[in-house]
Amino acid sequence: MKFLLEDGFSQDLIQQMKTRYDMAIIYQFSLEEENVRDVIRYFKRIGIERIDLLLLTRIEIFMKDINEVKDAFLRHNIKKIVDEINLDINKIDCV
Amino acid sequence: MNQKALIEIIQEKIDSYEKQVSEVMGQSHSAFEKYKQFYSLLEEDLANITHFSLEEIEDILDATSIPNLDKEEELKKINSILDLLELNQTKGTTFQLTEEQNGYLEKFKEQVKVLENMSKEKMSEQLEGVSDVTHQLKKLRALLGKLEDSKNKEYILEGDLLGEILSSLDEQKQQEMLYDILKYNHSLYTEKMNQKEIKERPRLNIEEVKEIFQNFSYDFMELNSEDQDALLTYGNIQKIPDIFECLERNYLPRFDLKRNGKLLVAILISSDAQIMEDIISFCEEKEISPHFLFMLTPAFIKQEKHVKGENRSLIGRSIDFKNNVDFLEEAGFDISYVLRKCKELLIMSNIELVSSYQKFNLYGFSIPQEEEGQLCSNMFSCFLSNYFDEIADQFIEIHAMGHSYIKEHLSRVSTILSPHDLLFYRLYLAHKKNENIEDVIDCIDYQNLTEENKKELTGTISVACDSKKEFDSAVEKHRGKEEELYNLIFNDEGILKLEQYIDPNDSLRYSFEGIFISKPKVLRIYNILKNEHLDALEDSLFYAVTYNSILNQEEVEKLRHMIGGQ
Known part of the structure; x- marks a missing residue:
């Protein structure tokens, strides 16, 4: 999980994730480092602000193949959906 | 292990013993320290007697065994010495003390030394008197240290x-x-x-490992250095080719070492061919595509196996994986849908998955229609989180539509992190001010509410009761593992008494003259207390009713009156 620190997230967030999720899921998350970082980079690029909240509440998104994530967003007007997600994180479920 | 409860008990014992020791030792220790410091000042320079107050000098003289007449005489002489020294210090005069005067100060210094030695002796005697207690304290502190150290x-x-x-x-x-x-x-x-x-196992020979990789058409050097090092340190030279053979034999997809090297290395270190064959054949039987398998590495690790890391968590899920697949199938889920939407469910602890599902049903949530277009599933996100029931409770209690609201807005249940979230306090305020809650939720303006002032600005309080600590401890112990509700709960006198308060508009909540309380919450918490045999305590039902609820003083009193409780 150290790679999350390198990507600018806090130790506190990592601790919260470990409390919230089953440790086997956290372990799998750490093994999929490359893909997780790709998803984080993509989210940053399209302008999603509360990536930390998504890590805490939708960890499974980060373990989907990056291409699947991109395809899901491409089905929408990206700017519009990102603005909606930034206003209300629950809008991620519209993707 | 419920370390938290044990740590609390030990800490209480330590506090009690420390208090005992401090009461016995306190005075003598502080006296010893005082005389030690005085002596040290005088040893440095006799003129430092000006640091002592007259009261302190009198006390020192009183404490020594000199006849009263001599004490008064000495005090007079020391006073005049002090006057001279103070003039030197404050007015810059250079009065020299006579030999006689220096003699008096030396004598005074010796008296301080005698007192230091006497208090030290007294302290040792007292220490001996509490030696049993200090011995126990030492053992307790050592035990506490072990329990608090995650790397113990x-x-x-x-x-x-x-x-x-x-x-x-x-x-x-x-x-x-x-x-x-x-x-x-x-x-x-x-x-x-x-x-x-x-x-x-000694560190593996890199050339040997490279050769094995090459035999299976992999290039070991494509792994990053950290993964190479991990495999050479923790790998088993016999198991590696067995696992590669198993992968080939079952026509499983090849790994991209640059991208998924960690996954392969994790399997080579922590799994073995036997478990792999078992899981692969199970997946074939269940028609689970091998494509997904390597995204579920814990499924290939023996149940209860630890993995080297900063924690001691058990991540082996070979048995849980199979149980989870069976359980979800029996519950009517299409496993291929689960794999597409949230494969992580399959490597959760089976106990927690079953508990999440039971809670989901208890709250009357229905399994939503499959929506292929969506990236995730709200329902599965709820299953992954271990707090969704507490969030659902808050919506039931605070939102006018209660249970109906969260059925339509399931995603909110999984994106809110805590039942004490500011949102709920804001909704409470909105309710009190007759604001439209939908408008408030759609466009959250916290109106200066913060974590620090949320109780003050809403006028709400933390609900207290006599046995709160015990109840809190019981609830924490069972979090995420709530036992299936027994019929016993529904026949419980206290629970039956509450039936008269069921909200006619929402069967999942009670209405105590307009105060809404989540029924699943009450049942869940009271069930835990019953399992811990705490239900006999007078305020157990009151605790279950008010657990996590956002209430002001008046509301608490009303509930106390209607339910009973201290």
Whole structure:
């Protein structure tokens, strides 16, 4: 999980994730480092602000193949959906 | 192990012993320190007597065994010496003390030394008197240190000490705690055995490993250096080719070492061909595509196996994986849909998955229609989180539409992190001010509410009751593992009494003259207290009703009156 620190997230967030999720899921998350970082980079690029909240509440998104994530967003007007997600994180479920 | 509860009990014992020691030792220790400091000042320079107050000098003279006449004489002489020294210090004069005057100061210094030695002796005597207590304190602190250290590698073997610590609990709780400690020691033993197995294995020869990789058309050097190092340190040279053969034999997809090297290395280190064959054949039987398998690495790791890391968590899920697949199938889920939407469910602890599902049903949530277009599933996100029931409770209690609202907005249940979130306080305020809650939720303006002032600005309070600490401890112990509700709960006198308050508009909540309380919450919490045999306590039902609820003083009093409780 150290790679999350390198990507600018806090130790506190990592601790919260470990409390919230089953440790086997956290372990799998750490093994999929490359893909997780790709998803984080993509989210940053399209302008999603509360990536930390998504890590805490939708960890499974980060373990989907990056291409699947991109395809899901491409089905929408990206700017519009990102603005909606930034206003209300629950809008991620519209993707 | 419920370390938190044990730590609390030990800390209480430590506090009590420390208080005992401090009461006995306090005075003599502070006297010793005082005289030690005085002597040190005088030793440095006799003129430092000006640092002492007259009262302190009198006390020192009183404490020594000099006849009263001499004491008064000495005090007079010291006073005049002090006057001279103070003039030197404040007015810059250079009066020299006579030999006689220096003599008096030397004598005074010796008196301070005598007092220092006397208080030291007294302290030693008293220390001997509390030696049993200090001995116990030392042992308790050592035990506490072990429990608080997440990297502790020592077994907990302090049987006598634990017997004494736990003696204040009832027999059942004592047995539960002792059983927890047995499990803790067993888990440590398993980890040590795993570590021993790893340590006894020497570091692998890189050339040998490269050759094995090459035999299966992989390039070892494509792995990043960290993964190479991990495999050479923890890998087993016999198992590696067996696993590669198993992958080939079952026509499983090849790994991209640059991208998924970690996954392969994790399997090569922590799995073995036998488990792999077992899981692969299980997946074939269930028609689970092998494409997904390597995204579920814990499924290939023996149940209860630890992995080297900063924690001691058990991540092996070979048995849970199979149980989870079977369970979800029996519950009517299409496993391929689960894999597409949230494969992580399959590597959760089976106990927690079952508990999440039962809670989901208890709250009357229905399994939503499959929506292929969506990236995720709200329902599965709820299953992954271990707090969704507490969030659902808050919406039931605070939102006018209660349960109906969250059925339509399931995503909110999984994106809010805590039942104490500011959102709920804002909704509480909105309700009190007759604002439209939908408008408030759609466009959250917290109106200066913060974590620090949320109770003050909403006028709400933390609900207290006599046995709160015990109840909190019981609830924490069972979090995420709530036992299936027994019929016993529904026939409980207290629960039956509450039936008269069921909200006619929402069967999942009680309405106590307009105060809404989540019924699943009450049942869940009261069930835990009953399992812990705490239901006999007078305020147990009151605690279950008010658990996590956002209430002001008046509302609390009303509930106390209607339900009973201290």
